[in-house]
Amino acid sequence: DTGVSQNPRHKITKRGQNVTFRCDPISEHNRLYWYRQTLGQGPEFLTYFQNEAQLEKSRLLSDRFSAERPKGSFSTLEIQRTEQGDSAMYLCASSTVGTGIRVDGYTFGSGTRLTVV
Amino acid sequence: TQLLEQSPQFLSIQEGENLTVYCNSSSVFSSLQWYRQEPGEGPVLLVTVVTGGEVKKLKRLTFQFGDARKDSSLHITAAQPGDTGLYLCASHDYKLSFGAGTTVTVRA
Numbered sequence: 001d002t003g004v005s006q007n008p009r010h011k012i013t014k015r016g017q018n019v020t021f022r023c024d025p026i027s028e029h030n031r032l033y034w035y036r037q038t039l040g041q042g043p044e045f046l047t048y049f050q051n052e053a054q055l056e057k058s059r060l061l062s063d064r065f066s067a068e069r070p071k072g073s074f075s076t077l078e079i080q081r082t083e084q085g086d087s088a089m090y091l092c093a094s095s096t097v098g099t100g101i102r103v104d105g106y107t108f109g110s111g112t113r114l115t116v117v
Numbered sequence: 118t119q120l121l122e123q124s125p126q127f128l129s130i131q132e133g134e135n136l137t138v139y140c141n142s143s144s145v146f147s148s149l150q151w152y153r154q155e156p157g158e159g160p161v162l163l164v165t166v167v168t169g170g171e172v173k174k175l176k177r178l179t180f181q182f183g184d185a186r187k188d189s190s191l192h193i194t195a196a197q198p199g200d201t202g203l204y205l206c207a208s209h210d211y212k213l214s215f216g217a218g219t220t221v222t223v224r225a
Contacts, residue, residue: 033212042121042218043205043215045214048211048212056212091159093213105162107162110158
């Protein structure tokens with residue numbers, strides 16, 4: 001397994017267009033996370049899945065954002081009617097659920113850089 | 118969501134010098150992770166600390182977790198240009214909450 005894969009690496013879109021990003025996690029990881037990172041900041045949590053179930057959505061995730069993980073494997077993040085404020089790096093991470101005192105190990109993808117013009 | 122403060126925001130040093138970056142919170146960490154992120158890439162996990170007072174070493178990097186589990190530090194000895202990057206701390210429960218990071222530049 002080569003790690004977490006994200007596509008595309010870069011996306012430039014016009015304001016008002018819809019965009020979709022894909023994340024392929026490490027195959028044996030049952031948790032998948034989406035984060036957003038803007039310049040000069042750390043990543044901010046958006047949402048996460050355990051298998052195919054979406055367990056939490058951040059308040060940052062407006063109604064224009066939707067994420068799916070239909071078969072508990074890859075995930076997609078769609079942004080409808082993009083705005084300039086959506087410009088950011090969108091990061092995907094996967095992990096296994098820690099048991100007892102073992103802490104989850106997270107592996108991040110290289111991200112998708114979105115620029116809305 | 119736990120709020121993490123990292124300091125300094127930026128750090129620029131000469132190759133061979135030592136550096137320390139800090140991560141603080143007003144509340145107790147259940148566990149803390151340190152990541153390094155290079156431009157255009159995702160964060161890469163360096164270490165996880167769980168126990169108050171814990172010290173972990175990773176080659177030239179030394180990580181300390183405060184006794185009260187509210188603070189942590191990362192010390193790099195004899196920094197090299199390859200250590201350049203954004204150093205992030207993150208508190209962990211079932212998800213990660215990151216600080217804003219310290220941008221470290223090591224000049225050759």
